[in-house]
Amino acid sequence: MNGILGNALATHPTLVADGAMATELEKRGVDTANALWSATALLDRPGAIRDVHRSYFEAGSDIATTDTYQANVPAFERLGLSTKESERLIGIAVTEAIAAREEYRTAHAGEPDSDRPLIVAGSVGPYGAFLADGSEYTGDYALADAEYRDFHRPRMRALADAGVDVFAFETMPNLGEVRALAGLLADEFPDHEAWVSFSLRDAGHLCDGTAIERAVAKLEENPRIAAIGVNCVPPELVSPAIERLRAATTKPIIVYPNNGDVYHPDTKTWTPNPDGADLARLAPEWVAAGASIIGGCCRTTPDNIRALATAVRRGRP
Template identity: 70%
Template sequence: MTIMLIEALAARPPLIVEGAMATELEKRGVDTANALWAAMALLDRPEAIRDVHRSYFEAGANIAVTDTYQANIPAFERLGLRHADAERLIALAASEALAAREDYRLAHVDAAQEGRPLLVAGSVGPYGAFLADGSEYTGAYELPESEYQDFHLPRMHVLADAGVDLFAFETMPNLGEVRALANLLADEFPEAQAWMSFSLRDAGHLCDGTCLEAAAAAIDDIPQIGAVGVNCVPPSMVEEAVGRLRSATGKAIVVYPNNGDVYHPGTKTWTPAPGDEDFVRLAPRWLEAGASLIGGCCRTTPDDIRRLARRLGADDGSRGRQG
């Protein structure tokens, strides 16, 4: 694993994070309405994962996020797979993202691509995602720190060994889990970097009720966490959340909201956004407020990321032809 996030930000802010994986896999015929969600594609459609990552690089993304949010050892074992097979599938997710980046580079070897950061972040979803009941949006669970770490450590080892550039601790709703991951990173992966991205119940609080500023401050002394932020929140929450984070930390700020649609965990379905939640229109305000990594989460598309890159001035000719 290489340390690249802070260096990449220094070279060319803002960095664009890719959009939804599950939404694009569904368009390719993958059934995601199950406990594995987008990770189901690892069992029989891994080439579709590579295709999705490649589409985001083509759209202007700097950072691909591996299809491992819901891919963890216990989830695969619950399906009857052996531990070794579960590790192989997690490694496959990393390999598909890395291969998509290489495919993109080979197709865009012109001088315009020189200096454009292209990173692969290994997604580490919360314990609540394993529960597959929407707990990542409530934070209504609690484990001892050692149990959180035992849950996350095998996946992180596989991702690191597979060659991801950093970890993406995503949709974290629970301060206890946040602390456990920060300490795990420091103790077990001292050469690695990560971002820590929270799930919110409102613009000022994690889903478990923790004040957003307090959550950021709790990990401010972990230098390996190069960015903190929020993801899979409605676009309308982001600007205030960025301001709160900016007041509490000097770290880079990462934001990648969903498109505003409302998720129903019981049926694993979505209701369209109730109003004008166009995150591309709102994104310049997030940049002005202090965000330096900006992308999309659930229900966002390569077209959204293409418009985002152009809107933020990140599509400056160094990204190749967008088609």
């Protein structure tokens, strides 16, 4: 393995990713009930974003994922902002994550785990997130390869220029979009790498119905794809998905599921699940199955990540 993720995994065999951004911003008074979702904070509450990142580093996360899942140039332009201002806001998301990392490093210099690799991953959400109609959970949309590239290119350029370490192509439900992103990465961002994490309809298929094995085959030979996995899925899908992934790829596997609550895309609301899975209890099982990077997605918190990190690093729940 090489590259930033590979080098980090060479010295720290299991990396801990962060958890939900929107959930924590809401606790800090940010209203995310709109088409921009958590990216709303980029307009007037960037300090809250830094605070969330810092809380995850303090909890034991090795990776900060930027607040850009739903932050793309067309979304900001729809609000009347210019392309230049839109790109500036995307850059602010990176700046806040990097600032949180430096604050954490300064505060904990010389401590036993101060050699942890702290990676800033630039979130690149799917075109379905821009549609804001829940289609990142169906994959029920289709653009031409060039159209996908034109949509994602400005955000990726802004993220790269602002200094992200890797891209996170996350919650990807649609094989055509994944292929376009992988091609864009290889053709126009040769100095960067990315992980790809799929959203799933079941343990063996992307939301658009593509078998995991087929999706992985389109990525396996791309040297800029540094890890492959799943995110924004129920915890019970993770172990069987890892089994399918492990049989199809030699790349590191990344998993970061939701907390077990049930999302309703039509109303953009959640139903709490009192029997939701304990990520910390399941994490050692996922490591044993072959996952190298583990974190949380929607509704997970710094407390969840703290418990997960303890379980992963001690090898027990």
